[in-house]
Amino acid sequence: HTVVFSDQSGMNASGHVMLGTMDVHHQWTKLLQQLPSYRSLQQQTDWLKERISFLLGGVQVVHLDRLGPVQPITEHYSTLSTFHKTLMSRNLRLHPRSLQGLTMSLENDRSKPALHEMGHFIIPTNCDSPKLQVFLQSHAPEARQCTQRRIQLQVEEEAVVKQCVHSLSLRSLTKEPSVSSSQMIMCCKRLLDQRSPLMQGLHICVSHFYSVMQDGDVCVPWDSKS
Numbered sequence: 001h002t003v004v005f006s007d008q009s010g011m012n013a014s015g016h017v018m019l020g021t022m023d024v025h026h027q028w029t030k031l032l033q034q035l036p037s038y039r040s041l042q043q044q045t046d047w048l049k050e051r052i053s054f055l056l057g058g059v060q061v062v063h064l065d066r067l068g069p070v071q072p073i074t075e076h077y078s079t080l081s082t083f084h085k086t087l088m089s090r091n092l093r094l095h096p097r098s099l100q101g102l103t104m105s106l107e108n109d110r111s112k113p114a115l116h117e118m119g120h121f122i123i124p125t126n127c128d129s130p131k132l133q134v135f136l137q138s139h140a141p142e143a144r145q146c147t148q149r150r151i152q153l154q155v156e157e158e159a160v161v162k163q164c165v166h167s168l169s170l171r172s173l174t175k176e177p178s179v180s181s182s183q184m185i186m187c188c189k190r191l192l193d194q195r196s197p198l199m200q201g202l203h204i205c206v207s208h209f210y211s212v213m214q215d216g217d218v219c220v221p222w223d224s225k226s
Contacts, residue, residue: 008072011072059102059104061105062120063105098137160185184222
């Protein structure tokens with residue numbers, strides 16, 4: 001398992017074990033003893049995702065932490081279960097592979113389906129199934145174009161990050177989940193243009209604010225001018 005420090009203990013929707021920073025150590029020990037039950041819940045969650053994907057033409061259900069707060073796996077399972085029951089109550093007519101290669105996320109507080117600029121569908125948990133089918137089918141071509149654009153940006157981002165680390169002699173260059181690929185690319189190009197010798201040997205994290213973390217990482221906003 002991947003272990004992350006968070007404001008609560010448990011397992012998140014991505015399957016990572018969360019250790020609450022405000023909890024005492026014996027609470028962490030108790031959580032680790034409960035991992036078998038969390039693994040079982042994770043397996044049930046994966047099964048629901050497979051069933052939903054089958055019913056919706058191959059579109060994959062994903063959880064995107066960068067678009068919102070960390071979601072516990074118990075809440076994620078409940079969301080998937082509710083959505084699956086809604087789909088099962090309707091007779092959908094989607095070709096088994098018509099939406100293969102596309103992704104979607106579920107949101108409890110959304111009223112209408114939407115297409116994110118990065119190519120994934122954002123779907124309300126209590127969405128009307130016939131309307132959902134029409135929306136997915138009509139927006140699939142645009143979603144594929146956006147997805148291809150996102151992949152291209154990710155490739156460009158990876159290349160410019162490597163260039164930054166090498167050219168600026170950085171120890172590391174990372175970003176917060178909320179920073180998009182296009183924002184990261186712009187920030188890296190700006191850092192390369194400035195080429196400050198003061199950055200040599202630093203751990204840089206691209207964020208939305210200036211800060212120095214306890215572990216020594218230097219956070220800089222992606223849109224910083226200097």
